[in-house]
Amino acid sequence: MSRLHSEVPAVVVDSHDYGESDKIITLFCRDQGKLTVIAKGAHRSKKRFVNKLELFSFLQFTCSQSAPGRLPVIIEAELLNGFIGLRTDLNAYRSASIIRELILLASSEKLQDDNLFQLLLWALHSLDQSREPRPVIALFLVKLLDYVGYRPDLSRCQRCGTPWLENHSGRFTPLTGGLTCPTCRPDEDRGGINLSAGAIRTMTLVQQQPPARLNRCKLSGTVLQETLDCLHHYGRHLFQREIHSWKWLPPP
Incomplete structure (x- = not known):
C-alpha cells in the first residue's frame, strides 16, 4: 500500500x-x-x-x-x-545558482534542518527583491557553514589557543578552519587568507544572527571582498571540489 x-x-x-x-x-x-x-x-x-x-x-x-x-x-x-525576479535579472539568477550549488553540496538526503530551510528562503527572497547579490551570498555562506557544523573559529589561534584580540587582523587557514596568529604561522603557509579586524568582527557578528535578522547586517567594500574570498577557499577545502557556479559571482 x-x-x-x-x-x-x-x-x-x-x-x-x-x-x-x-x-x-x-x-x-x-x-x-x-x-x-x-x-x-x-x-x-x-x-x-x-x-x-x-x-x-x-x-x-x-x-x-x-x-x-x-x-x-x-x-x-x-x-x-x-521568485519571478530571479528569472528577469541575470545577476540574481546566477547568484541564486551559487546558493543552490552550496545547498546541494552541504546538505544530506533527509537531514532535517529548519534553520537551513529558512536560510535558503531568506537568500532567495533577498535576491528576488533586488538586494545586492554579493552581500547576500556572503551572509548566506557564513550561516550555511555554521548550520552544517563547520563554523569558522574566529575567537582564538587554532595552534596555540590564544584568544583573538578584537581589533587585530589575522590570517584564516582553510585547513584548520580558523585563525592563526603570527607567532604560530609557519613561513610556508601560503594557503591562508588575510582578514582585517573589520572582516573578523563582522563575520563573528553574522554568526550570532538568525536568518530573520540577516537583513540588518551590512557588508561592503574590503570587508565584503575578504569575507567572500575566505569562505570561498574554505568551502572548496571542505567540499573537496570546485564550486563551479562561483564563476558567476557578480563583479564588485
Missing part, C-alpha cells in the same frame, strides 16, 4: 528529465531536508505541474511512496512563490 505524505513546503533545487515524460526533482523541504522525488507525466501535464517545478520555485507538495527505497511520487503541487 502506498504511504501518503502530507503537504510539505519546499524549494526546487535540482531537476532533470527522466524518460520521455517524467522528471526527477530534488527538493529542499522544511521538515525533511533534501528529498529526491519523481514527477510522473511532468512534460505532458497542462495543469498539475505547469510552471511549478522550475528551479527555485517555492511550493507546497503532496507525494506518495509505494515502498521503502523507492522514489516518492509527487501527487500534486501548489506554487507559493515563483
